[in-house]
Amino acid sequence: MTEYTPAVYGTGLKATIQRVGGHLAAMIMPNIGAFIAWGLITALFIPVGWLPNEDFAKLVDPIIKVLLPVLIGYTGGRMVHGQRGAVVGAVATMGVVVGADIPMFLGAMIIGPLAAFVIKLVDGVVQQRTRAGFEMLVDNFTAGIAGAGMALLGMWGIGPIVQVVTEAAGDAVEWLVNANLLPLASILIEPAKVLFLNNAINHGVLGPLGVAEAVRDGKSILFMLESNPGPGLGLLLAYLFFGPRSLRPSTPAAMIIQFFGGIHEIYFPYVLMKPRLILAVIAGGAAGVFTFIVTGAGLVATPSPGSIFAYLAVTPKGGWFGVLAGIVVAAGISFAVAAALLGFGRKTGEETPAPTSEPETTPAPQEA
Amino acid sequence: MADIQSTDIRKIVVACDAGMGSSVMLASQLRKQLKGLGIEVEHTPVNSIPADADVVVCHSGLADRARKTAPGTVLVPITIFIGDPAVTTLVTAIKNGGTVHG
Numbered sequence: 001m002t003e004y005t006p007a008v009y010g011t012g013l014k015a016t017i018q019r020v021g022g023h024l025a026a027m028i029m030p031n032i033g034a035f036i037a038w039g040l041i042t043a044l045f046i047p048v049g050w051l052p053n054e055d056f057a058k059l060v061d062p063i064i065k066v067l068l069p070v071l072i073g074y075t076g077g078r079m080v081h082g083q084r085g086a087v088v089g090a091v092a093t094m095g096v097v098v099g100a101d102i103p104m105f106l107g108a109m110i111i112g113p114l115a116a117f118v119i120k121l122v123d124g125v126v127q128q129r130t131r132a133g134f135e136m137l138v139d140n141f142t143a144g145i146a147g148a149g150m151a152l153l154g155m156w157g158i159g160p161i162v163q164v165v166t167e168a169a170g171d172a173v174e175w176l177v178n179a180n181l182l183p184l185a186s187i188l189i190e191p192a193k194v195l196f197l198n199n200a201i202n203h204g205v206l207g208p209l210g211v212a213e214a215v216r217d218g219k220s221i222l223f224m225l226e227s228n229p230g231p232g233l234g235l236l237l238a239y240l241f242f243g244p245r246s247l248r249p250s251t252p253a254a255m256i257i258q259f260f261g262g263i264h265e266i267y268f269p270y271v272l273m274k275p276r277l278i279l280a281v282i283a284g285g286a287a288g289v290f291t292f293i294v295t296g297a298g299l300v301a302t303p304s305p306g307s308i309f310a311y312l313a314v315t316p317k318g319g320w321f322g323v324l325a326g327i328v329v330a331a332g333i334s335f336a337v338a339a340a341l342l343g344f345g346r347k348t349g350e351e352t353p354a355p356t357s358e359p360e361t362t363p364a365p366q367e368a
Numbered sequence: 369m370a371d372i373q374s375t376d377i378r379k380i381v382v383a384c385d386a387g388m389g390s391s392v393m394l395a396s397q398l399r400k401q402l403k404g405l406g407i408e409v410e411h412t413p414v415n416s417i418p419a420d421a422d423v424v425v426c427h428s429g430l431a432d433r434a435r436k437t438a439p440g441t442v443l444v445p446i447t448i449f450i451g452d453p454a455v456t457t458l459v460t461a462i463k464n465g466g467t468v469h470g
Contacts, residue, residue: 016428016434016441018385018432018433019415019433019436022385022386022413022414022415022433023415025385025386026386026413029386029388031390045464097412111428114418146399150442173375185457196385196427196429198385199385199386200385202470250448250450250451254449254450257393259447261393262389263389263390263393265384265385265389265390265427266390266393266450268427268429269427269447269449271446272429273445286429305389
């Protein structure tokens with residue numbers, strides 16, 4: 001719009017990181033339903049679950065080690081080369097899945113799109129040279145041969161490398177937890193989050209590592225680093241009480257959408273408007289992580305979206321105290337710091353931004 | 369930078385990172401506001417904005433990517449998700465006629 005054109009902030013680099021991260025998240029997010037199905041089955045039927053059941057618990061291992069990676073590889077393949085890419089990507093993913101004793105999410109995110117890219121190249125060369133009437137025969141066999149070849153490559157080449165990398169990353173995280181350094185992760189996570197890297201971080205990086213840990217230990221703290229709804233809630237509460245008056249009416253709806261609906265994007269603009277408030281969500285996030293560590297909290301699967309309801313659904317039996325405590329502490333600290341940074345409302349007069357040319361009721365974020 | 373007459377708008381695409389969260393919310397708000405005007409409102413990931421979109425609405429933090437996926441399409445960047453002035457202007461322009469700049 002001419003009268004109201006927010007500057008398109010963000011350099012090419014940021015857009016590139018967002019795009020790469022977006023691709024990673026885009027392989028996971030359409031499959032979240034399957035993750036939740038696995039999380040529910042796990043929370044209910046494993047020996048320490050709510051309703052231990054030996055037969056139903058047999059579902060746990062094949063779903064996490066085979067079904068979910070194959071779905072990821074399938075989705076990754078589809079992104080690159082449609083249905084044919086999806087099929088070849090799924091077959092190739094079996095190569096990294098079989099024989100690995102960890103869930104091969106990272107492997108699937110590599111080999112699925114890679115295999116689809118191979119069949120895309122093959123199609124580019126072969127399809128225009130195919131004689132009329134032989135298309136189906138050729139298409140089926142090129143896909144079959146490419147899929148089989150990539151599965152072998154995955155098993156011998158990519159699988160072992162990814163396994164080493166995943167285990168090393170897992171060890172690094174464990175070291176951070178043991179050294180009580182994990183709260184420092186919030187210094188990176190929270191700013192990246194409000195720059196719309198939230199899905200990339202949570203689903204592209206932390207989720208796959210968290211699943212590996214959850215399979216081993218029954219729960220993981222990594223699912224909660226980015227998705228904790230507490231810091232955003234505290235920030236919005238501070239806006240409700242101490243923010244610019246013109247913004248206060250919109251915050252209750254934002255809080256409901258953020259905390260119960262789990263759409264964290266809703267609070268990013270409130271940080272971007274007054275960038276120093278990033279300190280509030282960093283402090284809140286770090287305090288939350290610290291509380292999670294102290295109480296030994298963890299979740300069995302990714303809470304997605306990051307809603308309080310999703311959190312409660314994937315909390316292991318007996319783990320509610322730590323999880324809720326971490327959320328409450330995060331919200332409290334974030335609220336306190338944000339309130340202080342907003343001057344407890346005293347400075348609202350001078351800070352209410354005067355719309356420059358647009359006679360709208362909602363103010364333009366002059367400070368951003 | 370493209371312009372479009374508001375009477376030519378048939379399809380608005382709301383885009384966000386995953387196409388599953390904030391864009392769905394904003395799209396359903398827009399759909400309500402534009403009810404009965406015969407305008408299709410869709411939500412997609414910002415990496416896969418369909419080619420037949422007349423107007424793209426997305427957060428300004430994702431605008432770089434939206435411009436790459438849908439070059440030449442009118443882009444309305446927003447800063448807040450509830451009651452953004454740019455969205456209000458867009459809706460007003462569609463209802464009362466006028467040109468939408470992007």
